[in-house]
Amino acid sequence: MVMQLSAPLELRGLSIYKGLIPRDAQEEMVEALRDVTRAAPLFSPMTPYGKPMSVRMTSAGRFGWVSDRRGYRYSETHPEGQPWPPIPASILGAWTAVAPEARMPECCLVNFYAAGARMGLHQDRDEADFSQPVVSVSLGDDALYRVGNKTRGGSTESVWLSSGDVMVMGGEARLLYHGIDRIKPGTSTLLRGGGRINLTLRVVT
DNA sequence: AAGTCTCC
């Protein structure tokens, strides 16, 4: 897939490519994700302290991200025991478009936000090589994304992410705290039934 | 604390 990169919006070192993915490519990704969720159904991860996350998730690739009473980690199997399905080619195209120099991703974490789902501020730090970026793809309803600092506390800034936006968290921005404060229902027609899917592609090892 | 709550 060939994409024309315009200058991204920069926010605390994050690069946000607004509207990078055309509608037809978004639809292709959603269709491919149906195969992913058939093989690896969405689940509600349990936090280590006993409360389930409001976001439902699954993964594709060699590794998937899981959370339970034992903590956060990458696993080569879904909680039900099966290996994760491969990362769809249409989704890998987004990675190569914005991170052509990086290693290929080993995990595509699929986060589904229904109206009301949120994700608190956190770091992506379960990977072995922080020199490799994390690439995020937004599909469906708009989401209010918040970014903070490399340590907890301090000021934060927010930006609305829309369907087709692609964000790169790399370099100095790789370990910034970030999260999703809210979803704006009815702002996209991409997903029947509404909601938002966020894909985060990562190198794990 | 990838949640939740409280306080400003």
Next chain:
DNA sequence: AGAT
């Protein structure tokens, strides 16, 4: 924004 900060405690936990």
